[in-house]
Amino acid sequence: MAATSILFFFLAGLAAAHGSTADDTTTTTTNTIRLPIDGAVAARRRTRPWKCCDNIVRLPERINPPFWQCDDELEPGQCFRQCEACRDPPGRPFPGRPLICDDVFWGDDPGTSCAPSSEWPWGPCCDIAVCTKSLPPICHCSDEVESCAAACGQCEMVDSWSWRPLFVCRDSFTGDPGPRCTPEMHN
Numbered sequence: 001m002a003a004t005s006i007l008f009f010f011l012a013g014l015a016a017a018h019g020s021t022a023d024d025t026t027t028t029t030t031n032t033i034r035l036p037i038d039g040a041v042a043a044r045r046r047t048r049p050w051k052c053c054d055n056i057v058r059l060p061e062r063i064n065p066p067f068w069q070c071d072d073e074l075e076p077g078q079c080f081r082q083c084e085a086c087r088d089p090p091g092r093p094f095p096g097r098p099l100i101c102d103d104v105f106w107g108d109d110p111g112t113s114c115a116p117s118s119e120w121p122w123g124p125c126c127d128i129a130v131c132t133k134s135l136p137p138i139c140h141c142s143d144e145v146e147s148c149a150a151a152c153g154q155c156e157m158v159d160s161w162s163w164r165p166l167f168v169c170r171d172s173f174t175g176d177p178g179p180r181c182t183p184e185m186h187n
Contacts, residue, residue: 049082049103052114056136056174059104066135068110073098110136113175120178121171123149129177139177144168 044067053070061067071089076099079086083101105111120126126141144166148155152169160166 044104044106046106048105048107048111049084049101050105050111051082052112053110054114054174056110058110058134063106065106065108068105068107069101069103070105070110071100072114073100075099108135113173120173121149121152122169122173123151125179125181126177127181131177136175137177138172138174140172141169141177143181 050070050072053072055071057069057071059067059069073089074082074086076086076097079099079101083103085102086099087102089098089100120141122141122143123145126139126143128142129139130142131137131139144158144160144162145168146164146166148167148169152171154170155167156170157165158168
C-alpha cells in the first residue's frame with residue numbers, strides 16, 4: 001500500500017513538472033526565470049558609466065554585489081556621452097538642464113568621489129573618524145579643532161576643558177575619511 005502511494009505521488013509530481021494534465025495534450029517547459037523590473041532603471045551594467053561620483057546611491061534591492069546609481073547633475077552633452085539614458089532631476093520646474101544618469105552599476109566598488117581627496121569637509125586629515133560599515137562608508141570626523149575647514153558646512157562649537165574655543169565639523173562624507181593627523185603609536 002505504501003509503495004503504491006509513493007508511486008502515485010511520484011507520477012503526479014512528474015506530470016505537474018511537465019505541465020501536462022489529462023485534457024492537455026501539449027507539454028510546456030520553461031527554464032527561464034524572469035524577475036520583475038519596475039522600469040525605473042534604463043540599463044544595468046557591470047562597468048561604471050561614471051568616472052567619479054559625489055552622490056552615490058545604493059539601490060534598495062538586496063543583492064550581492066549591490067546596485068549603484070550616481071545622482072550627480074551633469075550637462076546634457078556629458079550625460080548622453082557616458083550614459084545610455086538620462087533623466088531630469090526630481091523637483092526641477094524647468095526640465096532639460098542639468099540631467100542625471102539613469103544607468104545602474106552592478107558591482108562591489110561604485111568608484112571614487114569627484115572631490116579632490118584633500119577636500120574632505122573637515123580638512124586634510126582626521127584622527128577620530130566615525131564611519132558606517134556600508135560600501136562606500138559614510139564618515140564624519142569628531143576631531144576638536146581651533147577652526148573648521150572652509151569646506152565644512154556645519155561647524156559647531158563644542159564644550160571643552162580647553163581655555164580656547166574648539167569646533168567640530170558635523171558634515172558627513174561618502175568615502176574614505178582620509179589620513180590620520182597624528183601617526184599611530186605602535187608599542
